[in-house]
Amino acid sequence: MPTPHISAAKGDIAETVLLPGDPYRAKWAAETFLDNPKLVNEVRGMFGFTGTYKGNPVTIHGSGMGMPSLSIYANELITEYGAKTLIRIGSCGAMQKNINVRDVIIGMSATTLSTPSRGIFKEINFAPCADYGLLEKAVAAARAKGTTTHVGNIYSADVFYDERPDLNEIMIRHGILGVEMEAAELYNLAARHGCRALAVLTVSDHLITHEALPSSERESSFGDMVEIALQAAFA
Numbered sequence: 001m002p003t004p005h006i007s008a009a010k011g012d013i014a015e016t017v018l019l020p021g022d023p024y025r026a027k028w029a030a031e032t033f034l035d036n037p038k039l040v041n042e043v044r045g046m047f048g049f050t051g052t053y054k055g056n057p058v059t060i061h062g063s064g065m066g067m068p069s070l071s072i073y074a075n076e077l078i079t080e081y082g083a084k085t086l087i088r089i090g091s092c093g094a095m096q097k098n099i100n101v102r103d104v105i106i107g108m109s110a111t112t113l114s115t116p117s118r119g120i121f122k123e124i125n126f127a128p129c130a131d132y133g134l135l136e137k138a139v140a141a142a143r144a145k146g147t148t149t150h151v152g153n154i155y156s157a158d159v160f161y162d163e164r165p166d167l168n169e170i171m172i173r174h175g176i177l178g179v180e181m182e183a184a185e186l187y188n189l190a191a192r193h194g195c196r197a198l199a200v201l202t203v204s205d206h207l208i209t210h211e212a213l214p215s216s217e218r219e220s221s222f223g224d225m226v227e228i229a230l231q232a233a234f235a
């Protein structure tokens with residue numbers, strides 16, 4: 001401590017960590033929803049802030065994009081800083097017609113082609129899944145807010161610019177709700193280290209209708225997701 005990627009002092013990271021892909025979303029969420037947010041990491045521009053939510057210590061730290069990046073931050077937060085509850089707050093692309101931009105998707109499980117954990121799982125098709133207690137509390141928080149929320153299987157992809165449209169078609173046909181790029185490895189790491197994990201996602205674009213959320217509306221839509229994650233963590 002500090003680690004190669006996090007310069008925070010021991011004790012500056014809370015046991016509850018929210019993980020957006022975008023470090024600027026970490027800054028915005030901390031400044032909007034936490035009391036007394038303090039910058040605790042900015043190595044490589046990957047901001048981490050720690051403050052309190054209703055008196056409970058919380059860190060909001062960027063994960064970067066993709067599972068290899070998420071894996072670096074989640075590993076260091078868990079093994080070096082003692083994080084116990086990790087909730088991804090991300091954007092995703094919807095994969096079902098009944099889902100609209102601005103809706104929230106909560107990932108009960110995450111399908112992949114591969115994850116950074118493939119090296120240890122080898123022939124095992126491990127099923128990365130969310131912590132049920134967090135999932136239940138997040139759904140209750142979303143219902144109480146009146147946020148249109150979908151719960152189910154999501155797709156954690158390795159590429160944003162996919163040269164294989166047939167993969168999306170198979171995911172859609174098997175009821176996958178949305179595509180993002182980090183949740184599966186977060187769930188793998190939480191299982192390995194005895195932590196709680198969940199992915200709460202806001203639909204920013206639609207793979208079938210090609211509708212996309214204008215950037216001007218993204219912050220306000222993402223606010224519901226942050227509040228759902230915070231309420232789930234401390235319910």
Ligand SMILES: O=P(O)(O)O[C@H]1O[C@H](CO)[C@@H](O)[C@H]1O
Nearest residue numbers: 020021022065090091180181
């Ligand atoms: O908005 P974030 O949390 O970064 O999540 C999604 O957006 C990025 C791709 O644009 C990937 O990280 C994907 O998972």
Ligand SMILES: O=c1cc[nH]c(=O)[nH]1
Nearest residue numbers: 091092093179180181
């Ligand atoms: O990974 C992502 C995130 C948002 N939208 C997508 O289509 N993919």
